[in-house]
Amino acid sequence: LLRQASEPEVAAPRALVGARLPARPGRWDVELRDGRIASVSPAATEAPAGSVDLRGRTLVPGLHDPHLHLLALAAEREALVLPAEVRGEAALARLIAARARELAPGRGLRVRRFDPATMTRGRLPDRSFLDRIDADRPLRLQHRNLRFDLLNTAALRRLGLLGTAPPAGVETDAAGLATGRVFQRGDLLSLPEATPSGPELRRLVASASRDLLAQGVTSIGDAGAHNGAAELALLDRLGEEGVVRQRLWTMASGQALLDEDLDPADFPRVRHAKLEAVEARLDLDRLCAAAAAARRAGLGVAVHATTPAELAAAVAALGHFDATRTGALGIDRVEHACVASEAAVAAVAETGAAVVANPGLVAEAGDSYLAETEARERADLHRLRSWTAAGVPLALATDAPVTALPLLAAADAARSRRTASGAPFGAAERLHEIVALAAITATPAALVGRHDLGRIAAGCLADLVVLAPGPGGLLDGTVETVLLGGEVVHRRRPR
Numbered sequence: 001l002l003r004q005a006s007e008p009e010v011a012a013p014r015a016l017v018g019a020r021l022p023a024r025p026g027r028w029d030v031e032l033r034d035g036r037i038a039s040v041s042p043a044a045t046e047a048p049a050g051s052v053d054l055r056g057r058t059l060v061p062g063l064h065d066p067h068l069h070l071l072a073l074a075a076e077r078e079a080l081v082l083p084a085e086v087r088g089e090a091a092l093a094r095l096i097a098a099r100a101r102e103l104a105p106g107r108g109l110r111v112r113r114f115d116p117a118t119m120t121r122g123r124l125p126d127r128s129f130l131d132r133i134d135a136d137r138p139l140r141l142q143h144r145n146l147r148f149d150l151l152n153t154a155a156l157r158r159l160g161l162l163g164t165a166p167p168a169g170v171e172t173d174a175a176g177l178a179t180g181r182v183f184q185r186g187d188l189l190s191l192p193e194a195t196p197s198g199p200e201l202r203r204l205v206a207s208a209s210r211d212l213l214a215q216g217v218t219s220i221g222d223a224g225a226h227n228g229a230a231e232l233a234l235l236d237r238l239g240e241e242g243v244v245r246q247r248l249w250t251m252a253s254g255q256a257l258l259d260e261d262l263d264p265a266d267f268p269r270v271r272h273a274k275l276e277a278v279e280a281r282l283d284l285d286r287l288c289a290a291a292a293a294a295r296r297a298g299l300g301v302a303v304h305a306t307t308p309a310e311l312a313a314a315v316a317a318l319g320h321f322d323a324t325r326t327g328a329l330g331i332d333r334v335e336h337a338c339v340a341s342e343a344a345v346a347a348v349a350e351t352g353a354a355v356v357a358n359p360g361l362v363a364e365a366g367d368s369y370l371a372e373t374e375a376r377e378r379a380d381l382h383r384l385r386s387w388t389a390a391g392v393p394l395a396l397a398t399d400a401p402v403t404a405l406p407l408l409a410a411a412d413a414a415r416s417r418r419t420a421s422g423a424p425f426g427a428a429e430r431l432h433e434i435v436a437l438a439a440i441t442a443t444p445a446a447l448v449g450r451h452d453l454g455r456i457a458a459g460c461l462a463d464l465v466v467l468a469p470g471p472g473g474l475l476d477g478t479v480e481t482v483l484l485g486g487e488v489v490h491r492r493r494p495r
């Protein structure tokens, strides 16, 4: 909405005129009233007073990320995210030490996006390397593909992993002592002191929310697997008080529904129960019991499933309810579905559930997949078009902070199916840009039962994004202005 630098900026325009709309030829005027879209009509020659001329820029619905982890995303802002150009042990140590000095004594530090290939001769360091940097506070280095973690001695001690018989995945040396290298056991490693609280948490959440707005994200779904009553109340409060600016929906932990005295009716933003089908500890009876508890509470079921075995368990839990499906608040869904055979796609379609996929991983991890997997295995990785072709409603999410790409860029990876280096990856699974756009707007809105959101039509909420398309099209575009309920909440600073 930067017609001229000198023109006063309109905070709540009466209309956005001269807009292009996705998949609709010509130019359009979109009239706004009371936070909603009052009308959408072919552009008129006269623009009404209080309107803003988009001069052919594209207007899309506000983006909706249906699966992220808000509190982790906020905590992440204290983490050190390594820039790709860091090379060598000394440079890495300097960066970590500098960040650690900014934190309170004893407070844990997580370092993300560590790439062993950047170390001398690609060698993986051990805990003594981290101990030399900081022996007093717990340090955790996460591999960029989340395959393994490197911990210092303070972190191993805090997590109880220094004993003589550490759990599977915790590497030990000849003497049976933990080396600090932990493979694929992220579940063991959450350091409680890495989670901020109080005013600090509010500041970090507010800043995460602002960044999401700048990326065009006006609706979010918090998919915390451990959302018990305390977390749900906190999320409600953060939404109520405007710390989170986005429209916010939550999931209740299926475990809490079963084991704790959790009544979803106390939490107005809950639409789904989050069930965890985790291969290492699959318990189908319990999964089905949690799904049944979700149904009784009137919630949709959202099952985390990344591997083929987890997906099969998710299908079993969802299929369990076909006959008794009632008017749930949220539509049943499978989260991630990273590896799916053709048979699994058909089985998911059979349940009537939606899939919420993470195409950002194609861009972020695609080059490693290409190096480490056979073409035959890759056909099943991060399917997209297969889902829509089978009639499965498909939404796209970032799973932030697990992936770092903004939602629009993740949707662009769904369109291009290219890795960070530009290599094609499963081109057969490409989505048309209009389909990918629906998967980050109207479809996620439908999953939480909102049909007045995620579309540009009379009567819908006026959550809108003005985009300047890029060379790759809409999804490759730049977010210029963001409106939430008809009010401008973000404007890109002129360069």
Ligand SMILES: [Zn+2]
Pocket (backbone or CB within 6 Å): 067, 068, 069, 223, 399
């Ligand atoms: Zn997640």
